[in-house]
Amino acid sequence: MAQYFEVNSDNPQKRLLHRAVEILRGGGVGAYPTDSCYALGCLPGDKQALERIQFLRQLDEHHNLTLLCADLSEIGQLAKVDNSAFRLMRSLTPGPYTFLLPASRDVPRRLRHPKRKTIGIRIPADNVARGLLAELGGPLMTTSLVLPDAENPLSDPEDIRAQLDHALDFIMAAGARSLEQTTVLDLVDGEPVLVRQGLGDVAALGLPA
Secondary structure, three states: OOEEEEOOOOOOOHHHHHHHHHHHHOOOOEEEEOOOOEEEEEOOOOHHHHHHHHHHHOOOOOOOOEEEOOOHHHHHHOEOOOHHHHHHHHHHOOOOEEEEEEEOOOOOHHHOOOOOOEEEEEOOOOHHHHHHHHHHOOOEEEEEOOOOOOOOOOOOHHHHHHHHOOOOOEEEEOOOOOOOOOEEEEOOOOOOEEEEOOOOOOHHHOOOO
């Protein structure tokens, strides 16, 4: 049964963030809010926890996995970023965007796309997600909480509790979030390519929606 933490959206309680991080470090999987929808998270190096998330979401090896980061300073160790990509990311973060980039050697092989060797990078604006990252002191492996055959992600913590109480180790409940996922931009070749239109606006980039 998942531990259910009722967290203040504006000023998340440090003791609850600390407890969630303890669970993650013990091999746990949790659901938490972001500036788009709710997401599932685990430690990047935890193979068994990652496999649990992949099973819950029925993800195959070709699904692009994402690392949630506190800020751009972490990205140099995780991905190869040229100057134009960095400027674009700086202009859009924090916010509801995921960027696909060539993964560095520091990223575990199981997290990289098997053919393209890419990794998703995400820097959220949500206070709870940012508080979790600050307490963790490093990136979090993350993916939107979209159940198999569902059109939309789960956006209400009570619904998450009702459907996944026995499958998760904790749920950080901070009210309802969006039904939209992030906007995904592929920056592998320098120029941004829109992979998925989500909550993040791309109008200023001149890209087709």
